[in-house]
Ligand SMILES: C=C1C[C@]23C[C@H]1CC[C@H]2[C@]1(C)CCC[C@@](C)(C(=O)O)[C@H]1[C@@H]3C(=O)O
């Protein structure tokens with residue numbers, strides 16, 4: 001990423017972030033970055049240098065021990081397997097919201113193709129990638145470190161995001177319409193990959209339903225018509241990995257994330273005040289609870305802070321499928337999760353409102369849901 005041409009920029013703080021800015025001189029105009037060159041430079045632009053309290057520290061190499069959940073055992077219907085799996089998952093979700101799934105049923109060739117297509121896409125020239133440029137306020141398209149979106153604490157990554165829903169061939173058509181017939185293969189691979197992710201998410205929703213005592217179909221039915229986001233994360237090498245972050249500390253605003261990281265590693269989770277690493281396991285998917293599911297569980301399951309660090313030697317990649325409900329479905333915990341002992345923690349909301357909040361008004365961090373609840377009260381008189 002090297003300074004190429006001026007683009008517009010957006011002020012960091014917004015009326016909703018609670019960090020009202022007094023009149024400040026406009027920051028210098030930001031530039032478009034091209035990963036090919038900046039990844040070799042020692043003097044990285046100041047916009048990529050994160051505050052001291054966020055910088056990665058070497059002591060985060062300690063592993064976060066995560067249970068390897070055997071999904072096939074749960075789906076077998078064997079009562080003991082179902083009970084064991086749902087208990088292990090429930091304990092993890094109450095603690096930090098992360099676990100890993102094996103025997104997930106996702107075809108290994110499809111997974112390999114998804115990684116190969118990601119390599120091909122991000123090795124294209126910036127000009128070619130910008131044919132899928134993500135527009136301000138939109139959640140789909142190509143972004144190079146969000147230069148047009150944030151003015152500081154820029155993530156050291158390029159991303160390609162696109163939506164998945166039940167409408168037939170929606171991913172396949174996205175690639176065809178956005179990038180043309182030469183990308184038919186990409187569209188086919190990611191259409192099948194997203195279908196596999198959606199199936200996996202619905203099966204995991206059965207586990208979560210059993211673990212919270214509302215039955216296999218409780219949450220599965222809620223997400224049957226999901227309108228989700230697929231995100232390809234591409235982290236070029238960085239000569240100052242101690243100064244920047246691939247993805248900054250955040251909680252996913254979505255419902256459930258199914259992540260497959262490549263062999264490089266870099267995913268870290270904040271638990272008990274310490275950053276701990278989740279090492280890559282090619283046969284497993286990392287699964288984490290997002291803010292929307294934390295609200296659906298009435299705060300029982302945790303959406304936790306995590307981040308991605310980079311390194312000097314190797315490009316790192318991750319495939320992240322973000323399960324989201326239909327846009328206008330009301331996010332409200334099932335009755336069985338609300339009682340005198342467990343009063344409502346968050347107000348009713350729709351995913352479309354939370355998505356708009358994260359795309360247009362607030363940069364997802366560790367208090368997105370609280371800030372969102374405040375924004376809802378300020379902007380929607382029914383609250
Ligand atoms: C709804 C979303 C917004 C982000 C992509 C999905 C779920 C995770 C969100 C994100 C990764 C959280 C950290 C900040 C962010 C800006 C990023 O680094 O990409 C977030 C995504 C986004 O707003 O594009």
Ligand SMILES: O=C(O)CCC(=O)C(=O)O
Nearest residue numbers: 233247261267308318320
């Ligand atoms: O790349 C990773 O390992 C994590 C990325 C992430 O947390 C995200 O995209 O929400």
Ligand SMILES: [Fe+2]
Nearest residue numbers: 250251252306
């Ligand atoms: Fe995340």
